[in-house]
Amino acid sequence: MQKTTEQIKYKSVQTVFNKPFFASSDGVIKIYQNDAINFLKSLPDNSVDLITTDPAYSGMNQMLKLGKGKIIGTYKDKGENGAKWFEEFHDTEKNYAEFLNECKRVLKNDRHIYIMFDSYSLLSLAPMVRQIFDVKNILCWDKANIGLGHYFRRRHEFILFASKGKRHLKSKAIPDVWKIKRVTKIKYPTQKPTEIFELMIKGSAEDGFVVCDPFLGSGSAMIASIKNNCNFIGCDISEKSINISKQRAEEFFKTGKDILQPQSLLSDDNLTNKLF
Template identity: 25%
Template sequence: MRDEFDEPQPADIAETTVPAGTAVLAEATATEAAQALEADAPVGARASTAELPLPPGIELWNRDFLTEVANLPDASIDLILADPPYGLGKDYGNDSDMRSGEDFIAWTRGWLELAIPKLKPTGSLYVFCTWQYAPEIFSFLKTRLTMVNEIIWDRRVPSMGGTTRRFTSVHDNIGFFAVSKDYYFDLDPIRIPYDAATKKARSRKLFEGSKWLELGYNPKDVWSVSRLHRQHAERVDHPTQKPLEIVERMVLASCPPGGRVLDPFMGSGTTAVACARQQREFVGYEINASYCAIARERVSAIAAPVAAEPDDSVSATTTATT
């Protein structure tokens, strides 16, 4: 979750009450948390987002994945898409990225051990990381899963000086792993169309009717997609937000329509947005309540045009919790 910019974190957000039976966001007292847990209620939201609709099948939890993972059934997830702290000391409004070295590697192995059993036999996992720790993370994952690709995200960082003692780092590493060789993968929704000149150059009879020529080519394992600079229309108040273009490609390729995606470190909710746009179910966890509120706002903007009529049978309310 590293990038070339540091932004101030969102302010803490007030507690509120929300309709029962919805996936909601925010912080609360220990007493309120206990009450909500007894009622088996999802976690809460800030006042300005409490009533915003979420699409069916989208769950946003302001809780720590490591403490809540036991509530997820094993073999229930089609795709894990994880963008955890990178171990580089970034400020996410807490100390979640203060681990480094062996401590970080041990923590990473710990959450991966908890997450991997949640995958279906056809499931797969993408994990973002930095080159400093990619070898250790990938080596560990290869003892548990089948490695499919190492993807390099070229963040298109402009040349503006920087270090003078080594080459400037302008990429992130992404590991793509699968439970078995029978993992789900659909190339067609993510094909990149050929331009007119290329199609014309391949107009010989040999190429007539070729699916790859009509629909486009397979994305390579180097993805050149610009980072979200401060003025980018997609940018929200999160220091290491990933572009929707990248995340949506993963969702379309590796989760079947109607399938379920898990994001253990939800951040500002980009994976939730991708799932809402592409009609996949989603469950995400994030310990920062402010980021959860941002995620709900982003997802609700997609849900609003198709929001269903409220269910009159749901009339009770519950206090928001963490």
């Protein structure tokens, strides 16, 4: 049977997407340019030890009418064509269920998953996680200083912590509020402090675990994995994200320095700081 143009196009895109955009020489780090769901579909069952991720929810921007609807500072790229800073994941219930089911399929048994949520998606999408994983807690990232916001100034985000099967945390001394300052002078919109991902890893990973982030952004979860002796596999749909993450990893391997976050962003919280 003759293939349609669509089938041929799809196949060639898949072939390119299945090749890592960047892999460290020892193969410990692999990053791909791909859509999160396509990427997860390309991974074998039970191949990942920990998922730590921060999706680009579209709901918040579409549904919450905050000021001019801008959530993340200057939402439009400063570039010529007014392109968005980054793509949003279409977080319809159907897409989100597919995403969660793929996360479950690729995650090994008795392993953990951490998913970041803004206030809107916490109400709309987070309940779906309970249908697929065992939700254990909702953690709070306390950004230490207030940010923008009309109805109370924003100072926090949520992280949903869940498991596939049974697994204890590595430490019983980690609080459920993490006081970590924001990244200032970000080179990538929504760049998160590496310490957030480090705490997830410190709670849930052993050396050599494969950590996965299908919404890579600037690669903060990748750097956190390298710092904590874990392997890492991740993807992002944006070329900008993949380029910046590649450069960040290469520099980190060469110099031991994180070019996107040169300083620790830990705040004045002894319980959290003790873990670093």
